[in-house]
Amino acid sequence: MTPTIAILLIITFVVSAVGLLLLIWSIATNQFGHGSLAARTIFLEGEEGHSEDPARTVTPETTDDNIDADELRARGQADLSSRRATMAWLGSAVFWLLVGSGYGLLTSAKFHWPELLADSEWLTFGRVRPMHLNAVAYGWASMAGVGTAIFLIPRLFKTALVGGRYALTGAGIWNLGMLLGLVSINLGLSDGEEWLEFPWQVDILFVIGGALCAIPLVLTAANRRVAHLYVTSWYLLAALVWFPILFLLANLPGLFPGASGATVNWWFAHNVLGLWVTPIGVGIAYYMIPKILGRPIISYQLSLIGFWSLALFYSQVGIHHLVGGPVPTWLVTLSIVHSVMMSIPVITVAINHHGTMWGHFGMLRRSPTLRFVWIGALMYTVSSLQGSMEALRSVNVITHFTHYTVGHAHLGMYAFLSMILFGAIYFIMPRLLNWEWPWRPLITLHFWLVSIGILIYVVALSVGGWLQGLSLLDADTPFMDIVRLTLPYLEARTLGGALMTLGHLVFAVHFVAMLTRRGKDRRQPTLFRAGERQHKHSSVEVQQ
Amino acid sequence: MKRALAIMVGAALILLLAMLTLVAMPYVQLSSEAVPEQLEPYTTAQQRGRDLYIANGCVYCHSQQPRDPGFSNADSERGWGRPSVPGDYTFDQPHLMGTMRTGPDLFNIGARQPSVDWQLLHLYNPRAVVEDSIMPAYRFLFRVVDTPAEGDHVVKIPDPYGPESGTVVATREALELTSYLLALDHTYPASTLPQAEASQAQGEGR
Numbered sequence: 001m002t003p004t005i006a007i008l009l010i011i012t013f014v015v016s017a018v019g020l021l022l023l024i025w026s027i028a029t030n031q032f033g034h035g036s037l038a039a040r041t042i043f044l045e046g047e048e049g050h051s052e053d054p055a056r057t058v059t060p061e062t063t064d065d066n067i068d069a070d071e072l073r074a075r076g077q078a079d080l081s082s083r084r085a086t087m088a089w090l091g092s093a094v095f096w097l098l099v100g101s102g103y104g105l106l107t108s109a110k111f112h113w114p115e116l117l118a119d120s121e122w123l124t125f126g127r128v129r130p131m132h133l134n135a136v137a138y139g140w141a142s143m144a145g146v147g148t149a150i151f152l153i154p155r156l157f158k159t160a161l162v163g164g165r166y167a168l169t170g171a172g173i174w175n176l177g178m179l180l181g182l183v184s185i186n187l188g189l190s191d192g193e194e195w196l197e198f199p200w201q202v203d204i205l206f207v208i209g210g211a212l213c214a215i216p217l218v219l220t221a222a223n224r225r226v227a228h229l230y231v232t233s234w235y236l237l238a239a240l241v242w243f244p245i246l247f248l249l250a251n252l253p254g255l256f257p258g259a260s261g262a263t264v265n266w267w268f269a270h271n272v273l274g275l276w277v278t279p280i281g282v283g284i285a286y287y288m289i290p291k292i293l294g295r296p297i298i299s300y301q302l303s304l305i306g307f308w309s310l311a312l313f314y315s316q317v318g319i320h321h322l323v324g325g326p327v328p329t330w331l332v333t334l335s336i337v338h339s340v341m342m343s344i345p346v347i348t349v350a351i352n353h354h355g356t357m358w359g360h361f362g363m364l365r366r367s368p369t370l371r372f373v374w375i376g377a378l379m380y381t382v383s384s385l386q387g388s389m390e391a392l393r394s395v396n397v398i399t400h401f402t403h404y405t406v407g408h409a410h411l412g413m414y415a416f417l418s419m420i421l422f423g424a425i426y427f428i429m430p431r432l433l434n435w436e437w438p439w440r441p442l443i444t445l446h447f448w449l450v451s452i453g454i455l456i457y458v459v460a461l462s463v464g465g466w467l468q469g470l471s472l473l474d475a476d477t478p479f480m481d482i483v484r485l486t487l488p489y490l491e492a493r494t495l496g497g498a499l500m501t502l503g504h505l506v507f508a509v510h511f512v513a514m515l516t517r518r519g520k521d522r523r524q525p526t527l528f529r530a531g532e533r534q535h536k537h538s539s540v541e542v543q544q
Numbered sequence: 545m546k547r548a549l550a551i552m553v554g555a556a557l558i559l560l561l562a563m564l565t566l567v568a569m570p571y572v573q574l575s576s577e578a579v580p581e582q583l584e585p586y587t588t589a590q591q592r593g594r595d596l597y598i599a600n601g602c603v604y605c606h607s608q609q610p611r612d613p614g615f616s617n618a619d620s621e622r623g624w625g626r627p628s629v630p631g632d633y634t635f636d637q638p639h640l641m642g643t644m645r646t647g648p649d650l651f652n653i654g655a656r657q658p659s660v661d662w663q664l665l666h667l668y669n670p671r672a673v674v675e676d677s678i679m680p681a682y683r684f685l686f687r688v689v690d691t692p693a694e695g696d697h698v699v700k701i702p703d704p705y706g707p708e709s710g711t712v713v714a715t716r717e718a719l720e721l722t723s724y725l726l727a728l729d730h731t732y733p734a735s736t737l738p739q740a741e742a743s744q745a746q747g748e749g750r
Contacts, residue, residue: 015561111646114670114678121684126601188599192638221548229547237548238555245559249567256567258633260574262641267566275559311555315562321643324611326628331570397616401607401645472645475621479648483678486646 006330016312024305038228039296039303042156042287044071051294053367053427053525074158079431081160082150085167085216087432089147090425092175094511096139099182101501103132108497111490122186130197131185137195137272138206139178141413143171144421145280146213149236151428152287153217156233157224163216170212177205193261195269196250203251207244214240231303235283238311242275259326267318273412274314278380281417282310282349284424285377289356292370292427293363298355306348313341320391323400339391346384353377366527368443372423375451379415383408398473403486403493404465407458414500415454422446422507429514430525437526438519442510444528449503456496464489577630582732585635586724593724596717597640600682607642608651608728625652629734647679654729663722664699664714672705685718 040048045068107129110116117123146167154161161167181198184190190197198206217240221233229237250268290297297303319327319335357374364371386408389395399405426443430436437443464486471482513519586594597603610619612627620626628651633639657663662673668686670677688710692698696713706712714722 019558110680111678114680118681119683121600124600124682124684125680126604127599129601129604188596190598190601192598192603192640194603194643218548224548229551233548234551237551241552241555242559245556249563254637256571257637258574258635258639259577259630260571261637262633262639263570263574264567265639267562271562308554308558311558315559316566318566322641324615325609325641326630326632328570328573331566334565393615397611401643403646405643473616473618475618479622480674480676483646484676487678 019312020309036296036300038230039290039300041226041228041230042232042291043294043296044068044075047294048296049294051363051367052291053369053527075155078154078158078160079151082154082164083432085161085164085171086147086151086428088168088171089143089150090428091511091515092171092178093140093144093147093421094425094508096135096143096178097504098508100132100135100140101497101504103128103135105494105497105501107132108490108494112487112494121188127186127188127190130190130194131182133195134181134185134197135178137277137413138181138198141277141417141421143174144425145239145277145284145417146170146210148284148421148424148428149240149280150213150216151424151432152232152236152284153220156230156236156287157220157226159220159223159225161216162219162223166212166215170209172209173205173212174209177202177209180205191251193265195272196265198251200251200253203247207248210240210244210247214244230287231297231300231307232283232287234304234307235279235286238307239276239279239283242271242279246271246275262322262325263319263327263331266321270318270321271315274317275311277413277417278314279310281376281420282306282380284420285353285373285380288369288373288420288423288427289353289377292367292373293356293360295356295360297352299352302348303352306345306352309341309348310345313338313345317342317391320396323391323393323396336391336393340388342384343388346381346388349377350381354381366529368447368526368528369423369427371447371528372419372426376416376418376420376423379411379419383411383416386411398469399465400469401472402465402469403461403489404469407461407465410454410461411458415458419450422450425511429511433514433517435514435517436519436522436524437510438513439510440526440528442506443526446503446507446510449499449506453496453499453501453503456499457493458496460489460492460496464492574630578735579631579634580629580732580734583632583634583730586727589720590724590727592717593720593722593727594640596685596721597724598638602650603640603642605642605644605646605679606648606650607645608649609641610649610651619649622648623652623656624649625655625730626734628730631734632730650725650728651730652728654726655731658726660719660722660726661699663725664697664718665701667718667721668699668701668712669705672702682718682721685715685721686712687715689713 047067050067106117106123107125110118110125110128114125121127150161150164150167177198181202184199184202185197189199191199217237221237246268250264256264286297286303316338317335319331320339323332323336325332353374354377364374390399390405390408399408426437467489468482468486471477471485609628610624610626613620632651633641657666664686666673666679667682669681669683670679671681686699688707689696690710692711692713697719699712699714701707701712
């Protein structure tokens with residue numbers, strides 16, 4: 001048995017290493033071609049150097065930029081072609097964000113007020129906690145990610161969306177799955193494994209809903225009018241391949257008993273982050289940052305190394321959730337090695353995102369989309385490097401089984417992903433509705449509420465969790481002393497969570513106001529600082 | 545289209561490689577693990593209690609996997625037991641190893657707190673037995689009656705934690721959950737523990 005495993009293990013390491021070398025060689029010898037040309041495919045003829053910032057559909061008549069008029073009109077049509085499908089996914093996402101935040105806040109409060117709403121089995125801690133996770137992971141993050149992908153696909157392929165009604169139907173089925181799944185958990189019908197709580201019968205709806213979204217993606221790709229696929233489409237295409245495979249396999253009922261069930265559970269749970277929401281978030285940032293700055297990413301080759309190394313390493317990190325647990329040591333070691341190797345894609349992405357921003361940080365003062373997206377991108381770098389550290393045995397022995405891990409999860413799912421999704425929604429909506437965001441102060445308020453909220457959240461749980469972990473390792477500390485030790489940090493977490501929830505309410509109100517076209521009929525984009533647009537424009541041009 | 549297809553196929557192949565290493569290989573190895581001789585399958589009542597454990601999300605605060613003393617000595621020193629081995633989970637579907645210790649590890653709770661009445665009182669109101677506990681109360685697993693009927697399991701609740709009037713009796717669910725908790729007793733020896741660690745773990749008791 002052991003020699004077989006050893007041989008298989010050596011083979012996979014060799015395959016991984018050869019794959020990486022092959023990739024480096026092919027990029028070094030320009031096998032992917034295009035290079036800097038490919039990085040410019042997201043710009044229209046004559047658009048480079050012009051910031052595209054949220055403003056209602058730009059047409060040749062409404063812009064004084066010397067951008068090719070035909071291409072500009074074509075892009076306007078591409079944007080509108082995805083309108084209904086995008087709106088369905090994004091609108092649902094905002095709804096589930098509110099639901100998920102409510103359950104999250106209740107969960108957090110129950111940590112330090114255990115008697116809060118304790119007499120109802122529908123509101124007991126152990127049910128509202130997984131309802132929070134599933135509502136925000138599959139309702140908010142996944143639906144907002146898919147909605148943004150559907151919007152970006154026609155833009156990236158410079159053609160109208162083909163088969164948008166499949167995606168629209170997909171949204172309906174996905175929402176039905178969300179509703180049935182959350183009700184099932186509330187009734188106590190959970191499947192029992194973290195990230196996989198929805199009963200497998202309900203999971204079928206997610207597979208169908210997700211597959212229906214892949215149809216327009218493939219059809220539109222077949223119809224594309226660009227020579228090169230921009231790196232964002234790589235991430236989106238791959239994510240939509242990965243998620244259905246993962247979700248289907250992990251949810252197959254009764255296939256993996258006992259300890260091997262635990263390995264499949266965590267292999268899946270970390271891949272939801274690594275191969276589903278991460279490529280979506282990173283892909284969106286790869287589009288938004290250069291578009292708003294009006295300058296291409298600094299190294300296109302590097303972005304491709306980042307993509308394939310992410311695929312290779314992120315797919316094998318899951319078992320670091322079972323460090324010290326009853327699974328074979330080689331398996332844990334394999335995942336730790338890959339967790340550390342993850343710093344390669346993370347650093348390449350960081351060089352590109354932040355390197356492209358370099359010298360243009362002033363733009364953060366005025367552009368809501370850029371501010372949300374770049375902070376998200378920065379938090380991707382931070383949370384990923386933190387994750388690599390956390391996988392190391394010496395760190396993991398402290399942080400595992402503590403609130404520290406929960407803080408890390410929110411740094412990734414919220415400070416990274418959700419911030420990018422907020423930014424994307426601020427970018428997309430004016431183009432679909434031909435209307436500006438009604439009230440600038442609400443965007444400012446939303447930004448500061450969620451930013452301060454998540455800061456309190458992550459700092460509180462990181463400090464509290466670390467102390468908790470150290471105390472757990474000291475058997476002379478009575479268990480209840482550790483519980484008392486963590487209480488102030490758990491209370492701080494509720495404060496942070498309340499601020500975030502408040503921010504979501506502000507965001508949702510603004511979203512609905514946008515849908516109903518409140519506010520003035522304006523042509524100028526809604527930015528944090530009005531009146532700086534022309535000025536900023538000229539300064540960007542000077543730097544070219 | 546060709547390039548788009550290449551990306552998608554490439555992405556799928558990489559995931560397949562990961563499935564081979566992280567799903568298929570562990571499955572093959574773990575399914576050949578020895579089942580400890582003294583490990584017994586769950587009875588119907590215990591299994592139903594386990595379902596309640598799942599339904600009410602106990603796993604979100606309690607792990608069921610004492611760590612290896614070679615990795616972290618504290619688990620065995622706290623009396624949580626020897627490190628668990630894959631065979632211990634043979635009858636667990638789904639697994640409930642957990643990732644959080646807001647509360648203590650429960651792998652051997654049946655050996656640590658073998659009293660049915662302690663478990664029931666603790667479920668009714670954890671603060672009645674553990675000062676400052678932040679565990680939720682599971683009063684919805686109990687009924688309050690004026691006079692207990694024949695065969696009712698009466699739970700004596702000390703003041704001031706009981707109801708204003710009436711007697712608290714455990715529902716069948718509360719008794720099943722308790723029987724599952726008492727079944728969480730893995731103090732038997734595990735032959736598949738690596739030798740050096742096994743002797744060390746045995747020396748430290750449960």
